[in-house]
Amino acid sequence: MKSMYEIEKLQLSDPVKNGKVEDIVKRLAFTDAIVERIKQVFISEMELALNMEPSSLQMENTYIPELPDGTENGTFLAMDLGGTNLRVLMMTMKRGEVSNEIVQHYPLPEELRIGCGDKLFDHLAKCIDDFAKEKQLKDDCKYSLGFTFSFPMRQSGLDSGVLVTWTKSFNCPSVVGQDAVLLLRKSLAKYKRTNIEVVAILNDTTGTLMHGALLDKNTRIGIVLGTGSNGCYMERANRVKHWEKQRHGEKHVVVDVEWGAFGDNGVLDFMSTEFDRTVDEGSLLKNSFTFEKYIGGKYLGELCRCILQKLHENDLFLEALSKEQYPKPWTFDSDNVSVIEYGTLNDSWDSLEEIIRTKFATARYSNDDLKIVRYVCGLISKRAAQLVAINTSVLLNRMGEEEGDNITVAIDGSVYKHHPRLRKWIIDYTALWTNDKKCKFMLAEDGSGKGAAIVAAIADKLRLRECSN
Structure with a gap:
């Protein structure tokens, strides 16, 4: 039995059309070489920022x-x-x-x-x-x-x-x-x-880490994957050069990666597709939040719409729909991608057909059209999951023996909570690319509330400790 967590091979009724569709979207699927290159670029950008050199990552202390x-x-x-x-x-x-x-x-x-x-x-x-x-x-x-x-x-x-x-x-x-x-x-x-x-x-990402650590003492990483995305983690203090206050023998410190802007300096251009560039051109903040635009809930729906529009312009999708009738930019929300992915998991086409009828305003669609939408949603969801997993595995691989063998990742955000296959892919690919740590993902909601109160408690402890010394 095939796993719904794998992207089904596209099988359209016309082999020639099938080949044309696959050729247009092929760069959305990562090769092993691309994955490795993204990893190395992320590591390089992290090291540059930690050493206070120009980088697309903030790596904020x-x-x-x-x-x-x-x-x-x-x-x-x-x-x-x-x-x-x-x-x-x-x-x-x-x-x-x-x-x-x-x-x-x-x-x-x-x-x-x-x-x-x-x-x-x-x-x-x-x-x-x-x-x-x-x-x-x-x-x-x-x-x-x-x-x-x-x-x-x-x-x-x-x-x-x-x-x-x-x-x-x-x-x-x-x-x-x-x-x-x-x-x-x-x-x-x-x-x-x-x-x-x-x-x-x-910020809310640091709050997610703190709340996660309250729930599970093995928590060392906090991630938000919702409208936008970010990550933070416990770093060895001696690796962090930006330190404006007097040091007091700290062994670790929480570093806020600010990975939404990863690639703003062009270091990820090698993996960018024409569809990503179209999304960026139509966004409020052009040439900013590059990484977030690959994975964030604010952008996945528009990315899907742009890909399907290219296929439509090449007479490969919804051929009966005129150019003027095609949905306008930013009218196809990411919720639709999640709903379509639920249908894929359940091997049901009902919700997808409803989306075609309402969002594309047409009842003239074929089984091939449905297969194309499902295929595209699978590709962009898997790519987003792999990108989050790449960053997470890099953070896990930085952790020393003193952190133990079992690390918990506290995570929150609408995309992680509501996108079924993406969540499973993040977990599986992180495990695949992590060297010698076992990783558990834990939903830690309301980091921005509880997490802030926890940090206030820690600030009080630090102040008392400083006074006693």
Whole structure:
């Protein structure tokens, strides 16, 4: 019996047409040589960035030198900024376990996300102040807050994050080049919130690693694979050259890879296809987030549409559909790819036929058309999975004996959660390309909330340790 985790060989009714389709899409399938070359380029870019030389990877030092170890005690706050809603969270920990958690959501209207930076941060402070009043936080107690700020930033310490660029639906130009922690502290001071101290800043990927480590002590890697993608991991401190604070004998530190931008300097052009270039040309940020555009949920649907459009233009797909009727750019969401892949797993064509009828607005399709869509979705999904697995295996292969033989990867994000074959491929290919470590993938949801509170707890421990020395 054939495995649904393998891409079926394309078998159209017309062998000549079959050959033409395969020829157009053939570069989407990786050879062993291409896989090895991507690995070596990723390793090279990592080393360049760690040594503070030009690279498409940021390899940002987060200044988090340890993972939760079961000694975390107290009540901690977290704020999560990254979407159209703001979240404030209060979490109580006893001996490293969460004993209580309260979450409050606050709307973040567009006029605050686009415009004046001071107004945005004043609103964030007001939400924290409202939360403190509603939950009756004691004025005579100090509460440490971890700030999840899921945008590219440069860190000079655990509590310092200078915004490099806004992404997603945010654009407050005056904040670029500013330290988000200092801005939040300044706004909190307006509300006389002296009992709340911002002690750490992190992104959602680092938060996923921290939450994963709370759930499984073998966790050493955090990955987000959703609309966008990123990875972070525990690196040996002596490999990290960028260290602006005084070192205190740290053995490890969490490094934020920022792999969404991997290849922005052209080092991955050898694997780029004409379809990838079309997606990039139509994106909001051209020539940026190169790697993310191969794997992110924001782009997989558009990639599929571009490939099928090329086949349509060559009279190989939906030949009865006119050029004017073909779906316009960015109208074919990645959810459709996941639905089609579910159908492949279940050997069902119903959902695919429904997508053809609704998204392509035609009932004039053949069995060959259905096979082509299924084949293309399989190719781009497998390629995305292999790219994530390449990066993950490289991180695993960097880990020394002190990390043990069993490593857990904490992962979150809509693409990983909802795309069935891609998830299985990531797991299988990571195992195939990892040398001497056994790897387990674990879903760790809400790293941006719980993870930030955990980092606040670790920041408190570090401060107490420093004071005692």
